Amino acid sequence: MSKQDFKRKIACIGAGYVGGPTMAIIANKCPEYKVTVVDIAQPRIDAWNSNNLPIFEPGLEERVLAARGKNLFFSTDVDSAISEADIIFVSVNTPTKTFGQGAGKAADLQFIEKTARKIKEVSKSDKIVVEKSTVPVRAADTLDQILHSGEGGPHFEILSNPEFLAEGSAISDMENPDRILIGSKETEKGLEAREELCKVYAHWVPRERLITTNLWSSELSKLVSNAFLAQRISSINSIAAICEVTEASVSEVSNAVGRDSRIGRKFLNAGVGFGGSCFRKDILNLVYLCEFHGLEEVAEYWRQVVAINDFQMSRFVKRITKAMFNTLVDKKIALFGFAFKPDTGDTRDAPALQITLGLLQERAKLCITDPHALPNAKLDLKGCEGTVDFEEDPYRAIEGAHAIALVTEWSCYKDLDFKRIYDLMEKPAFIFDGRNLLDHKALFEIGFNVYPLGKPDLKHF
Ligand SMILES: NC(=O)c1ccc[n+]([C@@H]2O[C@H](COP(=O)([O-])OP(=O)(O)OC[C@H]3O[C@@H](n4cnc5c(N)ncnc54)[C@H](O)[C@@H]3O)[C@@H](O)[C@H]2O)c1
Numbered sequence: 162m163s164k165q166d167f168k169r170k171i172a173c174i175g176a177g178y179v180g181g182p183t184m185a186i187i188a189n190k191c192p193e194y195k196v197t198v199v200d201i202a203q204p205r206i207d208a209w210n211s212n213n214l215p216i217f218e219p220g221l222e223e224r225v226l227a228a229r230g231k232n233l234f235f236s237t238d239v240d241s242a243i244s245e246a247d248i249i250f251v252s253v254n255t256p257t258k259t260f261g262q263g264a265g266k267a268a269d270l271q272f273i274e275k276t277a278r279k280i281k282e283v284s285k286s287d288k289i290v291v292e293k294s295t296v297p298v299r300a301a302d303t304l305d306q307i308l309h310s311g312e313g314g315p316h317f318e319i320l321s322n323p324e325f326l327a328e329g330s331a332i333s334d335m336e337n338p339d340r341i342l343i344g345s346k347e348t349e350k351g352l353e354a355r356e357e358l359c360k361v362y363a364h365w366v367p368r369e370r371l372i373t374t375n376l377w378s379s380e381l382s383k384l385v386s387n388a389f390l391a392q393r394i395s396s397i398n399s400i401a402a403i404c405e406v407t408e409a410s411v412s413e414v415s416n417a418v419g420r421d422s423r424i425g426r427k428f429l430n431a432g433v434g435f436g437g438s439c440f441r442k443d444i445l446n447l448v449y450l451c452e453f454h455g456l457e458e459v460a461e462y463w464r465q466v467v468a469i470n471d472f473q474m475s476r477f478v479k480r481i482t483k484a485m486f487n488t489l490v491d492k493k494i495a496l497f498g499f500a501f502k503p504d505t506g507d508t509r510d511a512p513a514l515q516i517t518l519g520l521l522q523e524r525a526k527l528c529i530t531d532p533h534a535l536p537n538a539k540l541d542l543k544g545c546e547g548t549v550d551f552e553e554d555p556y557r558a559i560e561g562a563h564a565i566a567l568v569t570e571w572s573c574y575k576d577l578d579f580k581r582i583y584d585l586m587e588k589p590a591f592i593f594d595g596r597n598l599l600d601h602k603a604l605f606e607i608g609f610n611v612y613p614l615g616k617p618d619l620k621h622f
Pocket residue numbers: 174175176177178179180199200201202205239252253254255272275276293294295296324325326327328438439
């Protein structure tokens with residue numbers, strides 16, 4: 162199809178973990194649409210145009226290669242992409258504010274606002290503007306005011322279409338979503354724009370999975386989804402703490418509780434805590450909204466989800482210290498996994514970072530291994546050279562180590578030769594399985610002192 166023949170033109174502003182993969186899927190599923198992903202970061206765009214994509218995500222490379230140069234384009238020419246687009250997805254970052262009013266809680270909306278101003282400045286024709294980024298409720302109001310400020314000019318219809326993909330399974334999440342949520346104004350133009358976006362997704366998503374709501378319900382639903390998911394993790398992690406002091410097993414409790422169909426089994430695995438760029442940020446955003454509207458009790462309720470997560474990470478470090486005779490000074494600990502979850506190289510807000518800093522405070526020496534996250538881990542731990550080493554090969558990471566702390570449940574760790582590992586370690590050899598991934602009984606029989614999470618210790622002394 163020549164460029165002029167495209168039925169519709171889509172621009173996506175922000176070529177990150179969301180913008181890149183979501184647009185790769187749309188381009189694959191809608192060959193008659195031209196999809197251009199733009200970003201102000203030249204290195205990111207260069208990477209999207211290279212054989213070394215800027216993010217690791219199973220299945221992503223194939224999807225990008227199938228469409229790139231045909232109907233999927235990556236560029237830093239933001240103005241041209243906006244100017245020719247019928248539909249503009251805004252997929253820029255909305256981190257937690259680090260300054261001024263709301264610091265540490267509120268969403269920093271400067272990138273959204275700058276994008277809106279750019280759209281206004283460049284556009285000569287009517288457009289649908291889709292909020293893909295996660296934003297506080299009523300952010301669409303702000304977009305609307307900026308886009309329609311001044312006299313005359315084109316019309317912009319704003320939609321909310323939050324993204325529910327989970328990193329590590331982003332491609333299958335997008336190709337087979339539980340639901341697609343589209344919020345719009347309930348005006349004639351709003352409903353028309355809503356239908357326009359529904360038609361994009363209807364290329365591969367059954368209509369009954371397209372949920373349509375008003376703008377504010379859609380914006381709020383994204384924050385609430387992440388808050389509920391994180392709440393389940395904090396709930397089971399709080400129970401893991403009780404299990405450790407009562408010799409109950411959190412896996413058995415979680416199975417018994419989760420088999421109640423009213424509760425369900427997903428997101429009930431205890432671990433060292435949730436991470437990633439979204440959960441903490443989105444809950445804090447919700448907390449800030451509650452505070453802003455004078456709902457202090459509601460704010461406090463959600464604040465506790467984050468507090469338990471912090472507690473869980475520091476509890477893990479304390480448990481390691483206590484088990485290893487109350488001192489970690491100069492002891493080598495191999496950290497298995499640094500990514501915030503398996504199948505991604507993303508380390509944003511990864512529990513591994515807090516755990517590393519906690520272990521360093523105890524003056525341990527760390528060697529970090531991870532199949533995909535070492536480049537990001539090195540950036541995160543800049544300045545810690547000398548006390549932290551990085552090693553791709555787990556067998557080299559554990560040479561001379563006193564302990565292994567498993568922090569990310571990469572499935573490849575299950576297949577390691579733990580007898581060989583045991584032989585290469587200092588004795589007594591400890592293993593702290595922060596994700597309950599490994600076969601604890603087998604490890605104990607090899608000779609390890611094993612500390613599963615939320616379960617009784619298996620130790621030889
Ligand atoms: N990462 C996830 O798993 C996930 C899932 C669902 C929703 N979200 C939400 O999606 C949004 C994007 O998240 P992400 O992880 O893709 O972020 P990211 O940081 O990976 O990507 C954002 C990109 O936007 C670019 N950008 C910022 N301002 C710009 C501007 N004015 N013009 C052009 N480009 C600009 C940045 O350079 C960056 O490359 C956030 O609101 C996030 O909360 C993320």
